[in-house]
Amino acid sequence: MQLDTSRPIYASFGGIIAIGNLKGGVGKSTLAVGLAGAMARTGKSVALVDGDPQATSRRWLVKSNLPIHVETLDLDSLSSLESWLGRAERLVRAHGTVVVDLPATIGPAMASAFLLARLILVPVSLSAVDIDGTNRVLRYIRTARSERGGIGPEVMIVPNKLPRSVGIERPVLDVLHGFGEPVVGGLSLYPEHGRAFAAGCWIGDLVPGSRAHNEVMDLEAAVADAMRRTVQAPRIEAAKQERRDRERAAVVDAAKPPVRTPRLPWWQRIFAS
Ligand SMILES: Nc1ncnc2c1ncn2[C@@H]1O[C@H](COP(=O)(O)OP(=O)(O)OP(=O)(O)O)[C@@H](O)[C@H]1O
Ligand SMILES: [Mg+2]
Structure with a gap:
């Protein structure tokens, strides 16, 4: 199956913010619901797509009164990929x-x-296994970048479950910056996040004005800023020109005998790996 990269969504990378890591339990759903809730409570229109078979975000939001459109993403096979792209x-x-909100697995x-995505948030909670999962997910993101002609996705490393008293210590910061992507303030370890999930409540509604709530609002502000900075119309134009050049070169090449087998699209290579 060939993806149609001339679709408007691919050209603009819309407003999609994906939250992913190949390590489970690092706080993907906590970030997804926290962020979507912060956007909704500051008057922004937002949809949340729950791509996790455990449906944590959807179950979380089912009881809340946040004005968020929630959908599940049942993408267990490549055959449903095209219909999801349209959706x-x-x-x-x-x-x-x-x-x-992505599952901790490689798949469609x-x-x-x-x-x-225009922006991918990668929550990291700094155990040795997390670091491995984070490096793997960043490798896939970089493959995606090169397939997208270098146009996004932007990445933000979001440290999560940070110890409250000490802040981020130097060696931890070194590990985070070692991933080679921008690092934001992140979220500390507050049991209120678990309580908010159990109550089906957004953190800002459960404990308004708390440190846990403020950190989520700071994250939303950092994300909004990144989204503003990633508007890349001139780069889109450059990419379109590059594609036109490639297509023209392909027409010329078609007249010559083939010299090597075509490269698989990146997402097929991901599934093959
Ligand atoms: N900053 C935090 N402070 C306290 N607890 C947290 C924090 N972030 C996440 N948790 C708790 O950690 C657990 C895992 O969080 P969450 O479900 O968001 O992770 P996940 O990455 O979505 O997991 P999965 O891979 O299973 O989808 C939950 O019990 C959640 O309440
Ligand atoms: Mg989850």
Whole structure:
């Protein structure tokens, strides 16, 4: 199956913010619901797509009164990929921003999110296994970048479950910066996040004005800033020109005998790896 990269969603990378890491339990759903809730409470239109079979975000939001459009993403096979791409396009058109909570597995949900997202948040909670999962997910993101002609996705490393008293210590910061992507303030370890999930409540509604709530608002502000900075119309134009040049070169090449086998699209390479 060939993806149509001339679709408007691919050209603009819409307002899709994916939240992913190949390590489970690092706080993807906590970030997804926290961020979507912060956007909704500051008057932004937002949809949340729950790509996790455990449906944590959807179950979380079912009881809340947040004005967030929630959908599940049942993408367990490549055959449903095209219909999801169409759905993503409609969601972006209808809601502007779409937050996607990804499962901790390589599969069509993650691959399509990396293809579409303008920004990817990678929560990291700094155990040795986390670092391995984070390095793996960043490798896939970089493959996606090169396939997208270097146009996004932008990445933000979000440290999570940080010890409250000491802040981020130097060696920890070194590890975070070692990932080679921008690092934001992140979230400290507050049991209120777990309580908010149990109560089906957004953190800012459960404990308004708390440190846990303020950290989520700071994260939303950092994300909004990154989204503003990643508007890349001139780069899109450059990429389109590059594609036209490539197509022209392909027509010329077609007249010559083939010299090597065609490269698989990046998302197929991800599945093959
Ligand atoms: N900053 C935090 N402070 C305290 N607890 C947290 C924090 N972030 C996440 N948790 C808790 O850690 C657990 C895992 O969080 P969460 O479900 O968000 O992770 P996940 O990455 O989505 O997991 P999965 O890979 O299973 O989808 C939950 O019990 C959650 O309440
Ligand atoms: Mg989750």
